[in-house]
Amino acid sequence: MVKQFSAFAPATISNVACGFDVFGFAIDGPGDIVTARFSDKPGITISAISGDEGRLPLKTMSNTAGIAANHLMNTIKSAVGIDLQITKKMPFSSGLGSSAASAAAAVTAINALLDYPLKHEELLPSVVEAERALCGSSHADNAAPALLGGFILVRSTEPLDYIKVPLPENLHYALVHPKIEINTNDARKALPKQIDLFTAVKQWANTAALVQALNSSDFGLLGRSMVDYVAEPVRAKMVSHYQEVKETALANGAVAFTISGSGPAMFAFSDNADKAEKIATAMNAVYNKYDIENTVYSGKIKHDGTTLIRE
Numbered sequence: 001m002v003k004q005f006s007a008f009a010p011a012t013i014s015n016v017a018c019g020f021d022v023f024g025f026a027i028d029g030p031g032d033i034v035t036a037r038f039s040d041k042p043g044i045t046i047s048a049i050s051g052d053e054g055r056l057p058l059k060t061m062s063n064t065a066g067i068a069a070n071h072l073m074n075t076i077k078s079a080v081g082i083d084l085q086i087t088k089k090m091p092f093s094s095g096l097g098s099s100a101a102s103a104a105a106a107v108t109a110i111n112a113l114l115d116y117p118l119k120h121e122e123l124l125p126s127v128v129e130a131e132r133a134l135c136g137s138s139h140a141d142n143a144a145p146a147l148l149g150g151f152i153l154v155r156s157t158e159p160l161d162y163i164k165v166p167l168p169e170n171l172h173y174a175l176v177h178p179k180i181e182i183n184t185n186d187a188r189k190a191l192p193k194q195i196d197l198f199t200a201v202k203q204w205a206n207t208a209a210l211v212q213a214l215n216s217s218d219f220g221l222l223g224r225s226m227v228d229y230v231a232e233p234v235r236a237k238m239v240s241h242y243q244e245v246k247e248t249a250l251a252n253g254a255v256a257f258t259i260s261g262s263g264p265a266m267f268a269f270s271d272n273a274d275k276a277e278k279i280a281t282a283m284n285a286v287y288n289k290y291d292i293e294n295t296v297y298s299g300k301i302k303h304d305g306t307t308l309i310r311e
Helices: 064-075 098-113 120-135 143-148 184-189 197-216 219-225 232-238 242-251 273-289
Strands: 004-014 023-038 044-050 082-089 151-157 160-165 172-178 256-259 266-270 294-299 307-309
Touching (some): 023 098, 023 143, 023 172, 044 064, 064 082, 064 098, 064 120, 098 120, 098 143, 120 160, 120 184, 143 151, 160 197, 172 273, 197 219, 232 242, 242 266, 266 273
Antiparallel strands (some): 004 023, 004 307, 023 082, 172 266
């Protein structure tokens, strides 16, 4: 019997402008690693976390990896002891789905350790439960792409229902993460509790149009539909130099630009790799001008989500 498995879960970009709590996609870049091994101690334990500068709790039910793992064990009715070791390879409070990545990696590693009692997609409720416990609401726009990869449309969380949206072959992203922290719960609390019908109609129209744009590889429609009337007007004020970065990205060929999740990470879409790299470099230059530490990435959407690491 294999005594341990490790899994890597990618960072994710959620909301995608008009699709608040509905759209999300995985990126081929940073992520988290979780190793699961059998333990003599009953239940789920977390023995070590690295890369977190001592900020994350080892207490099982205070950590999304532990919460997801515990939910999985309850689902399969197993009482075997399992220890987790977490390696954080992405920033906190970044808008890149750090909590979902830890949860997705944990349940994937445990599922392999236990010889696959569940199909990979059947692990998703455990990841969603970890996200719910963290912020108080069920949303899968980070959880689903972190686990399953691709561009996900979450139709419902209760019951859980999602669609993997077909993508243009030449769709690329450019991402900038300024080293500024925005607490997800604070960013959620700042959002309007109600919106008027006229605003809702505009948002629904853009959400539907964005899906059609991806299905038909219509980059013009993609740019026109990625307009957010609900979250971006509020959250943009929380991100330093947001408007300048947006204008810079668009001036360098971006099809569309918006905030990733609750921020401060921001991203742009483009129709080729060279343009995405150019946009990333230009966004990096804006923050360098203000002496704000930042990291940029560019690439294509990651299609395979959380994967096991060969050891």
